[in-house]
Structures are given as C-alpha cells and as structure tokens.
Amino acid sequence: MDTSLPPADELVLVDRELAQLDARRTQLLARRAWLIRALYAPVPTAAAPRPRPGFTDSTPRSAQNVLLTLGGTLLTIAAVAFTLVSWGSMGIGGRAAVLLVVTSAALAAPVALLRRGLVSTGESVAALGLVLMVLDAYALHRVALAETDGLAYAAVASAVLAGAWTAYGSVLPRLRIPLPAAVVAAQLPLPLGVLSAGGGPTAFAWAALVTAAADAAAVLWARPAAVRITAATGASALGGWSLLTGFWLSLTSPWSGAPLLLTGAALTLYVARRRPPLAAAASALAGLATVAALGGLLRAALPTEWEVPGYVLCGLALASVWRPDTSGPSAAGASTAGASTAGAGTVVGAAWLPRGMRLGLAAAGAGVAALGALWALPPAGAGLLGPVARTTAVWSGEHAERALTSYPATAALVLLVVAAALAAVPRLWARCGALALVWALLTALPVSLDLPYAATLALQLLTAAAALWLAVHPGPAARGLRLAEAPGAPATSPTDRPVPPASAPGTPWGTWAPRRPQAQATVVEPRTALGWSAYVGGLASAVSALALALDVRGATFASLGLLLGLLTAVAVLGEGGRRTVSACGAVLAATGLVLAAAAAIGFEDHWTALALLLVPAATAAVGARTRPGAVALTVEITGASVGLLALGIAASRPAFLALALALGGVIAAATAVRPERRRFASWTAAALFLLATWVRLAVSEVTTPEAYTLPVTLPALAVGFLRRRRDPETSSWAAYGPGLAATLLPSLVAAWTDPDWVRPLLLGVAALVVTLLGARFRLQALLVLGGATLALDGLHELAPYVVQVVGALPRWLPPALAGLLLLAVGATYEQRLRDARRMRERLSRMR
Incomplete structure (x- = not known):
C-alpha cells in the first residue's frame, strides 16, 4: 500500500480494501457451505424394487387397429373383385340392389359404431364405404354412361365425390378419413375438366393454380390437421406445377406466362402473410415468380443483349424491399449511407410487410442479381487471363486475339448496376462485393468495348494503381458502414439477466458451479477487410498488365517501373501483411527491370547473372536502412532468392560462377556487419567464399588444391x-x-x-x-x-x-547377409536406439 498519500485519501483507500476483504470473506464462506453440503449430503434410502410388469406381444389398441385394417382391406378387395368380375352376370335390378344395399350399409354403419364408442371400427367401415362409392361411380359409367367421355365423367364424378365426402365428414366429424379423402378428390375436377376440353399447358396450369388456391384456403381456414396437411401437399404439387409452367411460358410466350406467374405470386404472398413460419420461403418463391414475369415482359420488348439487364433490374427492385434496422452504430456515420434510387419507392411501399416476407423477397431479388453478375463475369476473366495465355513472342509488337469479343456489351452495365446496389448497403460484406464488382467492371471494359492495346494497358495499370491506393487508404470505402457491435464486445441475448452476487439473499446454490467461458465472435475490422479486398484485385491487375506489356519493349519498362513504384509505396505506407507482400513484389519488379535491361542490351546469360546480383545487393542495403521486422526480412529473403537464380544462370560458365559466388560472399559479408543478421550471414559469406575458391581452382585445373587451401587453413x-x-x-x-x-x-x-x-x-x-x-x-x-x-x-x-x-560371392549371399543384419538390428533395436540417443546427447554436449 502506498503510504505517501494524504491521510484523507489513504483512509478512503483503507476503507475500500476492507470492504473488498469483507465481500471476499462472505463469498468464501458461502462457497464453503456449498462444498460441505455437496460432500456430506445425506444418502437417500433406496426404494424397494417394484415388480416389473409382464410384457405382452401387443397392446389391445394396436391389435384392434391391425384387425380392423385387415378386415377393411379384405372387404375392399372383395368389393373390387365383385365389381370387376361378377357385375356382368347380374341384371339391372340386382346391380342396383347390391349397390344400394352395400354402399348404404357401409356408410350408415359408422353412425351406430360411433354411438357405441367403436371409433376405429367406424373408421374402417367408413373407408370401405368411400371405396364403394368410387366403385359405384365406375360401375355407373360402365353400365349407364359408357358413351360419355372418360375424362369429363371422371371430372364430374370426382367433384360429386368430393362434395359427398365433405358432407359425410361434416356430419360425422369424429371420422378422420372422409375429409382428407374429399380434399384428395377435389384436386381432380378442374385439371381433368381442362384435359377433357382439350386445353393446352396454359389452361392446365390455370386449373392447377385455381385448385392450389382452394387448397391454400383449406390450409388457412380448415381445423383438422389431416385436412390441412393433405391440402398443403396438394397446393405444393399443383402450385409448383403451375409456377414451373409459368416460368417456361415466360421464356416462350411472356404475355401468357406473366398473368399466371403474377397470380401465383399474389396467392403465395397471401399465404406468407397469413402463415409467418412460411413467410420467408413462400415470399422467396413469389419473388422469383414476379421477377420471371416482369423480366419476361421486358425480354419480349427489348433487344437480345438487354435481356439479362432487364432481369437484373427487376431483381434489384425486388431486393430493395429489405429495410434493415438503422439503429445500430455506424463505422463512419450512418447518415452518409446512400440508398438505391431504383428501389427507394419500393422500400417505402414495402414498409408494411412483415420481416419474414421482406427477407424472402429480398433474397429472391438478390439471387437474381447475383446470377446476373455471374453472367457478366466472363469478360472480366478474359480481360484478366487473356494476356497471360501468350500466343506471340515477347517484344514482338504483335498482340494476341481477344476471346469473348462477341459477348454482349451490356455485361459491363450489369456489373455497374449490381456494384452500385451493393455499395448502397451499409454492410461490410456488401462493400467488399461492390469493390470486387467494380474491379471486375474495369477489367472487363477492354473486352466489352474492344479497346486498343494502349488503352487496355493504360486502363489495367490505372486499375492496379487505384486498387493499391485503396489498399493503403481504405477509409473512403468504409465510409457509411454500420457495425453490428463494437469490436471485442461479447454477444448478449435480450433474455440475459444479471447474476446476483453469491452473498446476496436468495442466490441459488447452483450459481457456484463452474461455468465455461463463452466464446466471443471474432469481429473483422472493416478497414482490414476492405484493404485486403482492394489489394488482391490490385495485384491481379498488376500481373495481367505486366503480361500484356510484354508485347512491346517500351511498355514493359514503363509497366515494371510503375509497378515498382506502386509496390514500394504500399510497402512503406501500408499496414500488416500487405506491406510484406508488397515488399516481396517490389523486389520481383526490380528483378524484372534488371532482366529486361539485360535483354535490351543483349547480354549473354553469364553477364545477365552478374547483373542480377545488383538485386540482392540493393535488398541488403534496404534491409540495413529498414527497421528490423517482417518487411526487412522479406526483402532480404527475396533478394537472396534472386541471388540463387543468378548463380543458377551463371552455372554454365564456371569462371563467371566463381565470380558470382565471390560477389555473393561480399554481399553476405556486408550483411554480417548488422548484429541481427551476423550469425547467418557470416556463415553464408564463408560458404560462398569457400565455394568460389573451389570453383576457381577447378576452372584453373589445379590438381593440388592443398597448396592454395593450407595457407588459408593454418591462419x-x-x-x-x-x-x-x-x-x-x-x-x-x-x-x-x-x-x-x-x-x-x-x-x-x-x-x-x-x-x-x-x-x-x-x-x-x-x-x-x-x-x-x-x-x-x-x-x-x-x-x-x-x-x-x-x-x-x-x-x-x-x-x-x-x-x-x-x-x-554367390548372388544369394548378399541378400541373405542383409537379412541377417536386419534381424540382428531388429532384435537389439531398443539397445541400438538407446546407444544412438546416448551418442547424440554426448555429441550435443560438445562445443
């Protein structure tokens, strides 16, 4: 404790320390009491084991269901067989009597069975009655209405059966089969009626859509769960078929498919509004249908190259219905975040939509926009990789033919629109995507606009320069970003409650149990993410521009010089790993300049190798003037790698190899002056000087090297x-x-x-x-x-x-001796291993 404080301050400090000690003592006493209870808790007396009940093969209820099911199945089979086989041998009166008696009995029997509580039996008999009604309809068609069209009769019969089963199920609500069976029968009238009338795919799709709408109404307002499940299945199947038909029609006959898709989208949105758990998925499906309908109409009215931009604009307009919460903190002032002008009205109009519906619609629109962006990327790939796949000689002045020259020029417009939409979203992922799309746009412009060589090279170099500048100063790109939470702040739940101290009254004993530390989500710094996004694009553009510049000598020198300056600036002004990578790139650019100069002068390989040694010499000098760290180490390692390349090039001329080794030794010796590099550089210098001496002796055909080495060894x-x-x-x-x-x-x-x-x-x-x-x-x-x-x-x-x-020796003896040796080593393996370890330890203890 600091006793140099004034008495008043020291008194306050003493009181605070005493209060903390009292609180800690109270906590420890509470912990001690909990431990005593846990260690010496009374052991409860074991209750006497209860006799295990005997097991039966099946419960009475399950046995009853099995018997009733089998009985109903047998009766159904008998009825079918009677109708198909014995029906023709009876007269018209007998047929009518049989139909009336059997069907009436099967439908009336469940009433009496339900009164006596035999629900399962009533279910089986009712199912038999429903099957008999289907057979009655079939028999009626065979006997009295044989000349009637089969599809039309099936449509009418299914409608009648659906109505009869609905009335029957409403009268006897305890029966679970009639109402779902009525829903199944109700799926057939309209589609079968359209087919009987000779309607095409469009009419059938409308019939399916109307039926799906009826199913949706049953899902929303029917009470029995079985009815809702059956209706949902029918609505999914028929509604999905109608929407698929609408998608197909939007490509072949847009004016026929658009009303179908829009009607289906409206019905789906209504279901999403009434059923929140289905809101996201249903709204996404409705959004896709809307985009397909409107995009199809635009497709019919616009030229071919404007088809995809039309779909993308529709998708972005739909995506603008998403309006995230604007109450979060901002990275650089949320008020500066722009809004998409194309979707501003949509956002205002969609404010009444629930969150799930807005999420689904926005996801559908964003998916369409993403597909459009993917469609627009091939020109960017051609602009980036086209110069790398060389088909002409270096410095020949000839330029390779571009690929994808016939690709629609509107691809650049798609990239621009999607990038602007992403830039308006104040989120980090959207801003990174916008940067990537802007870079793709600048890379694709030479291909889309078929720019000449000079303009293409200038645009790629400007793209590289702008991206590298943004990698150093990512502040403008991060302006307006909103952060979900402050960096490093733990995620909290709205239901989290503060835990009272252990000494507080009423504190549960379980609060003393050990707790695992909660994992905190890693928050990505916006400047770092945006800087790396721009940096990767800048490096890619730099490599592509350099590959393109190899067509012309002057362009090669200009590009290498510009890239050397840019990478050096990033290495000096950048942050983190970007500095290290840029330093390595700057050394490689300098190496390219040296090689280009040697090729322009006409040096032979061995002279080029000596010229390359300028690079490690320069990197050693830069490393000496740079603060020790990753950047200096990277520069020197890259320079040393260039030195190894120089030695490899000079290997064809031993005399020049000796000279190169000696110069390398000089550079290493100069590096050894620095304390942080002394150990490694001194050994490297000694090795290089020694190798240079040996190579020089070999070149001079010296047969007695001791005459030259002993005068060095003895001193x-x-x-x-x-x-x-x-x-x-x-x-x-x-x-x-x-x-x-x-x-x-x-x-x-x-x-x-x-x-x-x-x-x-x-x-x-x-x-x-x-x-x-x-x-x-x-x-x-x-x-x-x-x-x-x-x-x-x-x-x-x-x-x-x-x-x-x-x-x-005989041929078999060496393998036999080797086998015996291996057996001996294996038998004494542990001893040999201990001897080897002992020898290694003794050797390592030597100086």
Whole structure:
C-alpha cells in the first residue's frame, strides 16, 4: 500500500480494501457451505424394487387397429373383385340392389359404431364405404354412361365425390378419413375438366393454380390437421406445377406466362402473410415468380443483349424491399449511407410487410442479381487471363486475339448496376462485393468495348494503381458502414439477466458451479477487410498488365517501373501483411527491370547473372536502412532468392560462377556487419567464399588444391584457437569449422579422383588426427568433420575391393547377409536406439 498519500485519501483507500476483504470473506464462506453440503449430503434410502410388469406381444389398441385394417382391406378387395368380375352376370335390378344395399350399409354403419364408442371400427367401415362409392361411380359409367367421355365423367364424378365426402365428414366429424379423402378428390375436377376440353399447358396450369388456391384456403381456414396437411401437399404439387409452367411460358410466350406467374405470386404472398413460419420461403418463391414475369415482359420488348439487364433490374427492385434496422452504430456515420434510387419507392411501399416476407423477397431479388453478375463475369476473366495465355513472342509488337469479343456489351452495365446496389448497403460484406464488382467492371471494359492495346494497358495499370491506393487508404470505402457491435464486445441475448452476487439473499446454490467461458465472435475490422479486398484485385491487375506489356519493349519498362513504384509505396505506407507482400513484389519488379535491361542490351546469360546480383545487393542495403521486422526480412529473403537464380544462370560458365559466388560472399559479408543478421550471414559469406575458391581452382585445373587451401587453413585455425582461448564458450564450429573445411573438403574431392595412393593416405592420416583431437578435447566440429572425411576416404579406398568381393560371392549371399543384419538390428533395436540417443546427447554436449 502506498503510504505517501494524504491521510484523507489513504483512509478512503483503507476503507475500500476492507470492504473488498469483507465481500471476499462472505463469498468464501458461502462457497464453503456449498462444498460441505455437496460432500456430506445425506444418502437417500433406496426404494424397494417394484415388480416389473409382464410384457405382452401387443397392446389391445394396436391389435384392434391391425384387425380392423385387415378386415377393411379384405372387404375392399372383395368389393373390387365383385365389381370387376361378377357385375356382368347380374341384371339391372340386382346391380342396383347390391349397390344400394352395400354402399348404404357401409356408410350408415359408422353412425351406430360411433354411438357405441367403436371409433376405429367406424373408421374402417367408413373407408370401405368411400371405396364403394368410387366403385359405384365406375360401375355407373360402365353400365349407364359408357358413351360419355372418360375424362369429363371422371371430372364430374370426382367433384360429386368430393362434395359427398365433405358432407359425410361434416356430419360425422369424429371420422378422420372422409375429409382428407374429399380434399384428395377435389384436386381432380378442374385439371381433368381442362384435359377433357382439350386445353393446352396454359389452361392446365390455370386449373392447377385455381385448385392450389382452394387448397391454400383449406390450409388457412380448415381445423383438422389431416385436412390441412393433405391440402398443403396438394397446393405444393399443383402450385409448383403451375409456377414451373409459368416460368417456361415466360421464356416462350411472356404475355401468357406473366398473368399466371403474377397470380401465383399474389396467392403465395397471401399465404406468407397469413402463415409467418412460411413467410420467408413462400415470399422467396413469389419473388422469383414476379421477377420471371416482369423480366419476361421486358425480354419480349427489348433487344437480345438487354435481356439479362432487364432481369437484373427487376431483381434489384425486388431486393430493395429489405429495410434493415438503422439503429445500430455506424463505422463512419450512418447518415452518409446512400440508398438505391431504383428501389427507394419500393422500400417505402414495402414498409408494411412483415420481416419474414421482406427477407424472402429480398433474397429472391438478390439471387437474381447475383446470377446476373455471374453472367457478366466472363469478360472480366478474359480481360484478366487473356494476356497471360501468350500466343506471340515477347517484344514482338504483335498482340494476341481477344476471346469473348462477341459477348454482349451490356455485361459491363450489369456489373455497374449490381456494384452500385451493393455499395448502397451499409454492410461490410456488401462493400467488399461492390469493390470486387467494380474491379471486375474495369477489367472487363477492354473486352466489352474492344479497346486498343494502349488503352487496355493504360486502363489495367490505372486499375492496379487505384486498387493499391485503396489498399493503403481504405477509409473512403468504409465510409457509411454500420457495425453490428463494437469490436471485442461479447454477444448478449435480450433474455440475459444479471447474476446476483453469491452473498446476496436468495442466490441459488447452483450459481457456484463452474461455468465455461463463452466464446466471443471474432469481429473483422472493416478497414482490414476492405484493404485486403482492394489489394488482391490490385495485384491481379498488376500481373495481367505486366503480361500484356510484354508485347512491346517500351511498355514493359514503363509497366515494371510503375509497378515498382506502386509496390514500394504500399510497402512503406501500408499496414500488416500487405506491406510484406508488397515488399516481396517490389523486389520481383526490380528483378524484372534488371532482366529486361539485360535483354535490351543483349547480354549473354553469364553477364545477365552478374547483373542480377545488383538485386540482392540493393535488398541488403534496404534491409540495413529498414527497421528490423517482417518487411526487412522479406526483402532480404527475396533478394537472396534472386541471388540463387543468378548463380543458377551463371552455372554454365564456371569462371563467371566463381565470380558470382565471390560477389555473393561480399554481399553476405556486408550483411554480417548488422548484429541481427551476423550469425547467418557470416556463415553464408564463408560458404560462398569457400565455394568460389573451389570453383576457381577447378576452372584453373589445379590438381593440388592443398597448396592454395593450407595457407588459408593454418591462419584460420590459429585465429580460432586464440578466440576460444579468450572465450571458452565459443563454438568449435565458429572457431575451427571454416578453417578445417577449407582444406578437408577440397582434398576429399581431389582424393576421390586421384588414382594414386599417397593423397588418400595423407588425407586419412590428417582426418584421423583431427578426429582424435576432437574426441580428446570434446570439440564437435573436429569430431564431425574429421570423422566424416575419414569415413568417406576409407570408403573410396575400400570400394574396389568390396566390388570384387561382392562379384565373387554367390548372388544369394548378399541378400541373405542383409537379412541377417536386419534381424540382428531388429532384435537389439531398443539397445541400438538407446546407444544412438546416448551418442547424440554426448555429441550435443560438445562445443
């Protein structure tokens, strides 16, 4: 506690601390009481086990239903058989008597059965009566009305049966079968009547739509659930058929399909209004029907290339009925968010619609607009990827033919309209989509308008520049965005209630139970999302523009210079990962400039390789002047990769390869001056200088490399010895590694190509001495380098004899010996593994 405070302030602080201690003590006492209750709660006495009731194969009710169902089925089969087989053998009186008696008895019997409470039996007999009525209608047609048209008779009979069954079910409401059966029969009169009258698809669709409207009325106002389910099924089937027919007619005969679709949409919207759970799905279907109807009319009145824009405008007008809540916070002032002028009137007029209906209509319109945007994207793909698929030589001055030149030019208009509509929505996802569509529009313009080469290249470069500028300054694109919640704020539910403290009276004991932390949704920063969206488009346009610029030499240099400046600016002024990627791109652009300059001058490959070394030199200088971080590291790694490319190009001329290796060593040595790069850069410089020496010796056809390496090795070993003497913690690799490698490795290469025995012997002796010294003084570099050199030198000397021995042995013996070796290793695997681990630990403890 701070005692330097004034007495009054310190007193307030002491009182506050005491209050907190009292509250904490109360909480701990309550927790202790809960733990005591949980640990020492009385164990309830186990109740005596109750006798398990005996199981029967089936309950009385289920057995009764099965019996009644079987009985009704058998009676139905008998009635059908009688009607089809024995009907013709009876006279007209007998037929009438049988029909009257059997049908009347089947329909009257449920009345008495229901009075006695035999509902299931009444259901079965009533079902039999309904089937007999169908058979009666069939028999009447066969005997008395055989010359009547079958479809017309079926339409009238189904209407009569539907009315009779409805009356029968209304009189006996306890029967569940008649009313759903009446709904099923009511589906047939109008469609069958239209077919009997010779009506076409349009008339049949209208009949189906009217029937579906009647079904919808039954769904809305009928009480029995079975009736509503049956009517809903019929309405879905017939209404769906009528709408599908309307969609087809909107393409072939718009003036016939539009009234059908609009009527179906009105009926669907009415159902959506009356049934909120179905509002979204039904409204979406109605929206699609409306767009198809209006778009079909526009399609008939406009030229072919304006068909898709007409549908898109209808879809956007429908999507404007969505009016989100405007009470949320704004990213940059919600008052600046614009509204779509095409749908402003629609928004005002649709304010009375429920949320579910507005959501469905807006989803339908947005889906149509999205399909239109997809239709308009192929020119953007051709403008982006067309220059990459080269069919002409670089700097030839010839330009490849464009693809999709016959695509409708209105695709650009579609992209523009959809992008404007998305920009008017104050949401992050919509603003990102608007940016993508604007970029697609600018990329597609050269293809849609068939612009010349210079205009195409200038437009692509301007697109890249604008996108990269927006990636650095995404503020204008984020203006007017509304945020759902503040970043990092936990999502709360309207039903959440504050939890009282544990010491409060009436607090439930369960509040002391451990709670899992609630996961918080990750909020995307608008500037970050918009910046990355623009950045990706800018990079894509930059690559496409560069591929297009390769047709002309001057355009190549101008494009590379402009891209180098743009990427450098983003690397300096940008944020986050965009800086790193831009730094890498700037190095690649500089590399392209060097290669283009070398090609323009006419350099050969080896001179081009030396010119490329300017890039790693420049990146090393930039890394030294840049604050240590991801950008500096990326610049230097990319520059080092360009240096490796230069070495690969120079490999065809060993003399120039040696020079390139030496220059690379100089660059690495200069980088090693910096403390944060000293360790890696110093080793790289030593390796490059060593490789340069070896290549130079090989080019000069030197057969005794020791004459050149020993004068370097001896001073290096002396310097390493003095360094370890001054600092015993210095690693043996830093002290002795470069000096030993400078002689042992070239000598080993020369020994493998030397047919005499003197060099291998001397090298083996020297390697043995180095190995023993490393083991004696526990120096890792001496032990590893000496042991490896000794092993390879011995392998070279023993290889001819091993080949002779293997050739003299039987062919089956080497595999057998290998198998025995594997068995031995497998049998002692654990021991060998422990030995290997022990050896590794001892080796790692060496300096």
